[in-house]
Structures are given as C-alpha cells and as structure tokens.
Amino acid sequence: MSMLRAAYLIARKDLRIEVRGGDALALMGALALATVFAFAFTLGERTMNTLAPERLIPPVLWTALAFASLVGFRQGWAHEAEHDALSGLRLAPVDRSAIYLGKLAAALVLVLVLEAILVPVSGVIFGADLIPIAGPLTLVLLLHSYGLCAAGTFLGALVNRLGRGESLAAILLLPVAVPILISAGKCTSAALAGRPLGEVRFWMVLAGCFAAVITALAVVLFEPLLEE
C-alpha cells in the first residue's frame, strides 16, 4: 500500500469517527466562538468602531483558530490512545509517516470546517463584507491553516503521549508557529483590505516555506515519537 493511500485511509477513519458522534468539531467551534466574543467584549464598542475590520479581524481570528485547533490536534491522537490502537497502527506494514500525514489531513479538514463557520461570524461581528474578497481570503486561509496544522499535528502527537502535559501544547505551538501567525496576520489583513496578494508575496512564500520545512521535519522526526 502506498504511503499516501495509507494516509488517506487514516484520515477517512478519523473523519468518520468525528461524523458518527465525535465532539472535536463542536468543542473547537465553541472555544473559537467564545474567544471571538471575548475579544469583542474586551475591545469594546469604541475600539471596534475606530479600527478598520482588516486591522481587527486578523489577530482575533488567528488567536481563536490557533487555540481552538489545539483541541483538534489532540483529538486525533487521543482516539489512538484508547485500547492502545496506536500499537496496531505501528504494526501495520506501511511507512509510519503515513500516520502523521493521515492525522494532518483529518486535522486540516476539521480546521477548514471550523473556518467556514468562524470567518463569516467574525465578518459579521467586526463589520466586514467578505463576499467580494472571498477568493484571495480563501487562498490565504488554506495556506496558513495547512502550516498551522502541520506544526500542530506533530506537537499534538508529542503532547498526547505526555499524559499530564496538556497545556504544553499551547506553550510549544506558539513559538513553533510564530512565522505562520505573523504571516497569517499580514496576509489576512491584505486580503480583507482588498489589496492584491502580490503585495504580501514575501509572507505567502514564507508561509509556504514554513509549511514545507515543518512537514519534512515532522515526517523525518515522527519515528522516534512513536517508540514505546
């Protein structure tokens, strides 16, 4: 079985679990919306009326996404901890990186579904008209969500095996994902302001490089994470 096929099967299994009664997406959505509302309340009406949406939405959106997606990053690995399912996966005659890539794909789908809800809600709350800029905004969200998921899935695997180290996921994800967060802020802001993405080409390239480097490193370093 090819590695990509194995990864696809693992992702499909995880998403099937989620569809048939998982609670990851519900938890992620609730946490993300709570974060957005917490921002709206703490910023207050005056700040929200003074600042343009392209300055308000990027930090709020990406803070909410980063913290909410942590739930998704852990959930995929938590499934495998039950009944020691991970041992079964480890024994399967496929490249072990397939497990990482499968979990990454499943996490990415969850995060994209979350964004499909969260982004329009943020647009309404902070007063941005998203329809004319839907194209560039989607591109920006896809690229940066992938980078976030590539780093988060890997750290989720690590943290999930630590047992009592849950909060470490956030402590580690922030420094590792800093390039993605900076770039996401810049690019989302440009997209929301209706500026051409060519203006933020440096950041798009940087986010792409980050995604490629993290994916490659994760594939190489995944083996020692899985040992008993």
Place this chain on the structure above:
Amino acid sequence: MSRRVTEILAAVSLLGMFLAVWMALQYVPTALAADGEPNPVQRIFYVHVPSALTAFYAVGVLFVGSVGYLLTRRRGFDLAALAATETSLLFCSIVLITGPIWAKPEWGRAWTWEPRLNLTAVLWLLLLGMVLVRRVSAHRDEGARFASVLGILALPVVYLVYTAVERWGGLHPKPTIGRDAPSHDPRITLGFGICTLAFLLFGTLLIVLRARLAALEERIGNLAAGAATGVAP
C-alpha cells in the same frame, strides 16, 4: 571531561568573569550617545551581547546533542542536550532582562516590535517548553526522545522566526564589530572580546557541571531502583 579539566575550566572562567566585569565597568571608555553626551548605560552591552552569543552557542550544543541522541541513543548525548537546554534558557533570560534595562533609557520604552527581541522571546519560550517536556514525561527515555525531537525542530524554526521578524524592520543596533563599520576604539574591541570569551567559558562550565549532575542523579536513581528490587544495578 575529566575532573582536572573541569577544575581548570572553573578557575579560568572565574578569573575571566572578574576580568570581564572590570573591563566592562572600568577599562573600556564610556561610549558617547548620538548627541555627544557620555552614555554609561551602553556598558550593559558587555553583558547583554556575550549572554546572547552564549545562549546561541548552547543552542548549537543542544542541536548536536539532540541529533546525536536520536542517532546513537547514547545517554551522554542526552545529558549534554539537557544541560545545554537549561544553560541556554538561563542566558536567554539574562538577555531578556538586560535588553529592556538598556532600551528603556535609550529608546524610551522597554519593549518594541523588534526582530531580535521577539526572536529571543520565542527562543526562550521554546527552551522552556523543552525543559517542561522532560519534567512531565513519565519515563526518562521518553522525555529524552521528545526533547531531542524538539531540539532538532528548534534550529530551522528559529531561522524562520528570524526571517519573519527581521522583515518587520526595527531599532535594534546591528553588529558593528568585524563589519565594515566606523572603526572602534581598540579597547572596546578587546573588552568585548574578553567578555565574550569569559561568558562562553562560563557557559561551557555550566553545561559540563549540569550534565555531570544529571549523570549522578541518574546513577543514584538506578542504585535506589536496584536496592528497591534487590537486584544489583
């Protein structure tokens, strides 16, 4: 490293640190601010920059230790990585404390959106994460593996963070020694060189001592476990 070498290293770094303090406070001439006024605050530079260099040097040791451990699984590499992580965290903390002390009178504010500041803060957080990962691991070898994985991840991440934050531009002074910059008073170059050397030696000493301490802790742990089960280690 043998006991003898460690003792010599300890003696040399002790003398070196005294020399460094004397040079930073007494020997080097007081720098002049842009308006020509004497600027004694600038002397913190002789602690700040050597600490930063030592922190980066320890990250290098951490990287080598992490790669070595994952490839060979020899305890020695892991002990070196552990010691280097904590030493780097210490010097990173010194950098983060001395920097704002200098910046407050110089820039008028202690912290700005500035590449090097943010890079150091991110590195500090990452190192703290590595220390915590070892702490919360149920088993020593598990913590060693996880910390090594993070140690290898750290280097490219730090590079990308640097690229990202540098694009923001900033106020931080760029390195001038060894570059095509207006030449310095030779006392400044010498003072900076001695300070850097003293800090690097002291950093090395801390790494060696911490690694040795960790090795002893492990040995005691093994002995205690052996005594509990009645099996000689």
